[in-house]
């Protein structure tokens with residue numbers, strides 16, 4: 306099985322690390338992508354540069370992440386192209402309260418009629434459309450969206466056969482949420498994880514008045530994520546794990562293209578090293 310090289314991974318991280326901090330969104334974030342199936346019940350419905358995932362069981366679906374506001378229509382088209390109705394989406398979840406992952410949620414919630422659930426620590430940011438915490442790029446607002454059900458660390462969302470666990474992995478935002486579940490993949494059971502962002506991405510690590518505990522929280526999350534098991538890692542920025550390269554391999558007959566135990570730990574180690582380096586530089 307071909308592995309993504311460390312340098313490719315490093316490049317992906319540097320892209321995603323700066324991604325959340327860019328005021329003018331990169332064009333790739335809004336480039337349409339054909340939706341596709343990853344495991345038996347998980348589909349990619351996002352764009353080339355920002356991930357949105359549809360999880361389906363018994364004709365009902367959970368949608369994870371709305372991405373940019375202008376992408377909501379593309380995500381809806383992708384859901385329909387897979388043969389589902391927008392009304393099949395019963396629950397919408399969010400990785401974290403930044404505009405590149407949450408801005409499309411308000412429209413998607415309206416158009417599907419789904420219940421929006423989010424971690425309590427991101428609730429006020431989502432409901433005000435205003436991210437909390439100090440950054441080096443100012444505040445990038447997004448359409449506010451009401452949280453219908455407030456979640457807490459360890460909560461399990463059930464829909465049909467889907468049982469998704471919410472793990473609080475704060476730092477990147479206060480309520481940054483890692484989602485995980487077991488799904489079958491062509492007959493084999495896989496542990497699937499949707500890790501929340503753990504890049505610094507312009508967040509102020511020193512003297513952050515809006516988020517004084519940011520350093521402590523990042524370190525808690527490196528530990529928590531590093532200890533989690535994952536056969537398949539599905540990130541919110543698809544470049545981080547080469548989602549589209551893996552899709553190409555899947556099409557070429559590599560049935561395990563998305564399977565890479567240990568990948569999550571590699572991501573955590575690299576992110577933590579970048580974090581500690583940046584923290585040290587800021588503390589000088």
Ligand SMILES: [Zn+2]
Nearest residue numbers: 325403477502
């Ligand atoms: Zn972010």
